[in-house]
Amino acid sequence: MLKTLDKYIIKKILKTFFFSIIAVLCIIVVFDISEKIDDFLKTNLSILDLLIQYYSGFVIYIGNMFFPLFVLITIVMVTLKLNQRSEITAILSSGISFTRLLRPFFIGVGLIVIFSFFINFVLLPKANQRRLAFENVHTGYVSTIYGAHFEVVPGTVVSYKYFDFKEMKSVNDIWVDIYEKDETGLNKLTYSLYSNFAYGDSATNKFQLKNVVERYYLPGRDSLLEYRVKDTTLGFGLKDLGQRNEVVSTMYYNELLAYRDKEMAKGSAIVPYVEIEIYSRISNPLSLFILALLGVCISISPARSKVGLTILLGLGSVALYFVFNRFSTVAATNAGLDPLIAVWTPNIILLVFALYLYWRTPK
Numbered sequence: 001m002l003k004t005l006d007k008y009i010i011k012k013i014l015k016t017f018f019f020s021i022i023a024v025l026c027i028i029v030v031f032d033i034s035e036k037i038d039d040f041l042k043t044n045l046s047i048l049d050l051l052i053q054y055y056s057g058f059v060i061y062i063g064n065m066f067f068p069l070f071v072l073i074t075i076v077m078v079t080l081k082l083n084q085r086s087e088i089t090a091i092l093s094s095g096i097s098f099t100r101l102l103r104p105f106f107i108g109v110g111l112i113v114i115f116s117f118f119i120n121f122v123l124l125p126k127a128n129q130r131r132l133a134f135e136n137v138h139t140g141y142v143s144t145i146y147g148a149h150f151e152v153v154p155g156t157v158v159s160y161k162y163f164d165f166k167e168m169k170s171v172n173d174i175w176v177d178i179y180e181k182d183e184t185g186l187n188k189l190t191y192s193l194y195s196n197f198a199y200g201d202s203a204t205n206k207f208q209l210k211n212v213v214e215r216y217y218l219p220g221r222d223s224l225l226e227y228r229v230k231d232t233t234l235g236f237g238l239k240d241l242g243q244r245n246e247v248v249s250t251m252y253y254n255e256l257l258a259y260r261d262k263e264m265a266k267g268s269a270i271v272p273y274v275e276i277e278i279y280s281r282i283s284n285p286l287s288l289f290i291l292a293l294l295g296v297c298i299s300i301s302p303a304r305s306k307v308g309l310t311i312l313l314g315l316g317s318v319a320l321y322f323v324f325n326r327f328s329t330v331a332a333t334n335a336g337l338d339p340l341i342a343v344w345t346p347n348i349i350l351l352v353f354a355l356y357l358y359w360r361t362p363k
Contacts, residue, residue, distance in 0.1 A: 005091065006104040009078070013108030017074040024070065025063055029055060036139065043138050057130035061249075064119050064284075069318045071112060071288045075105065075295030088300060098361070102296060109292040116285035121253055128249040136166055136244075145242045151266050152236040155179050155187075165242045168202040176234065190217050195230075200238040207234055245270060248277045272332045275339035283343050290351045291318070297357035321350055 033040070040050060063070075082088050091101060149159040161173035178191040196211035209230045216223040248270070251259060260274040298313050324346040332342035 005096075006107065009082075009104035010108040010111075012078045012081075013074055013105065014111065016078055017070060017112060020073055020077075021063060021066075021070045024066070025059055028062055029059065032058065039139050053130060054134040057127035057134075060119060060123055060127035061131055064116070064124055067112075067116055067284070068287055068291055068321060069315075071109060072291045072295045072315075072318050075109070075292050076299045079105075079296050079299040083300060102293070105292055105296055106289065109288055113285045113288050116288060120281040120285060125250050125252045125255075128246070132244070132246060132250060148242060150268060152240050154265055156235050158236065158241065160241065163241050165238075165244060168238050170197055170199045171238070171241060172197060174198045188217075191215070192217075202238045205233050205235065205237045207232055240266075243270075245273045248274050251277075253278070253281060272339050276329060276332055276343055279340055279343035283347055287321075287347050287350065290347060290354050291321075293358060294350065294354040297354065297361045300361060317350070317353070321346055324349060 043050075045053070079088070088101075092098065145163045145165065147161060148163065150157070152158045155178060157177045157179070159175040159177075160171045163171045174193075174195050176191075176193040177189060179187040180190045182188045192215045193209075194213045195209040198207050198209050200207045209227070209232060212225075212227040212230045214225040214227075216225075248256060248259070256274060256278050260271060260278065263271045263274060294317055298317070328337065328342035328345050331337040332339045
């Protein structure tokens with residue numbers, strides 16, 4: 001059962017957290033508006049439309065990203081305030097152990113962790129759908145893929161020279177090779193298709209091909225067919241040729257698992273991004289517990305003259321956490337590091353540092 005001390009500290013943690021997150025998000029939104037004001041003016045949308053179509057998703061996305069920073073700031077500020085009022089000294093002098101003192105901090109952060117899981121698994125995918133849908137239409141970003149070559153579905157290898165996944169309308173210089181297993185179990189090329197331009201429907205697998213060359217590899221001979229224009233249905237759609245990497249953030253957890261299996265079968269380069277998103281939805285909320293321990297340990301017993309140094313140490317810890325997170329993500333997507341290791345390594349390093357501070361903290 002929670003005692004008065006527990007309720008007192010938990011209430012302070014929750015109030016400080018939500019106040020800090022709202023205050024910082026307001027500042028971030030102001031800076032984001034100033035950066036994108038030219039794009040917004042071109043849309044001719046009202047302020048209400050911008051809030052509904054873009055910022056309702058942007059605020060959830062950016063807030064979830066900076067949850068670790070908000071949690072650490074909250075714990076440091078609450079602990080410093082208790083310490084400056086000599087409440088920590090009074091609590092420990094009454095016979096309450098340092099470990100017992102940590103309980104309300106972890107309960108308060110635990111409520112925030114539950115809220116973070118709710119955001120990651122329920123609110124975030126829908127929020128990112130709104131945010132990316134707006135950006136796709138009203139903002140500019142690099143959306144072209146050059147020289148791709150991959151197995152789009154088992155047995156079907158696709159190569160193309162140019163594809164714009166933002167427009168999602170056509171692909172230039174596309175080759176489709178279909179392989180089938182022969183009686184010995186080896187893959188044998190049975191069909192090839194080349195088209196100078198392929199226009200497709202992003203919702204179906206229907207294509208209109210221009211300047212088409214088809215080759216059937218038959219026993220003892222080949223059959224060659226040429227068309228100026230050909231309407232056909234292929235075993236894949238435009239979405240299978242490539243999408244924005246951030247599209248994984250718009251998927252719910254079960255969709256991510258299915259999408260990972262599908263992309264693995266294709267040998268797609270987006271697989272590490274999918275796995276990082278899968279593991280991050282669990283690791284990011286759990287990292288808040290580590291940051292809670294770290295925040296208490298660095299701020300529970302500083303001298304009054306070292307309050308600024310304590311806050312700087314806390315912010316520096318979060319900055320290093322984000323740096324390690326970024327480095328490990330890049331290593332997973334570009335250097336072949338296992339995504340599971342990449343996602344959890346920053347948490348493990350942070351946990352070791354937090355446990356060291358816990359061991360060194362006067363109790």
